Amino acid sequence: MPKLRMSIRQQEIYDELVSSVGGARMMSLRQIAEFWGRDDRSARKWVRDKQIPTFDLNGVSRYAARDVAEAIYNSES
Numbered sequence: 878m879p880k881l882r883m884s885i886r887q888q889e890i891y892d893e894l895v896s897s898v899g900g901a902r903m904m905s906l907r908q909i910a911e912f913w914g915r916d917d918r919s920a921r922k923w924v925r926d927k928q929i930p931t932f933d934l935n936g937v938s939r940y941a942a943r944d945v946a947e948a949i950y951n952s953e954s
Contacts (some may be wrong), residue, residue, distance in 0.1 A: 883943075885952070903932065903939040921924035927952070 883891060896901040897912050898904050910920035931938045
């Protein structure tokens with residue numbers, strides 16, 4: 878798979894996220910919470926605070942792993 882245009886650390890976060898959801902590039906709020914080991918409510922607040930774009934797929938909100946990785950990377954800086 879070609880690498881995306883990200884910093885090395887952001888690419889590492891992205892790879893960890895994608896690996897944690899079995900290779901999918903879109904993830905649910907529950908999957909984000911499980912990745913961090915947090916509850917759904919705190920993950921929902923974090924996603925809202927970081928203004929991560931939401932995609933509606935079959936009535937379920939999904940988040941692009943790239944956007945989540947970027948938000949995590951920016952939180953670390």
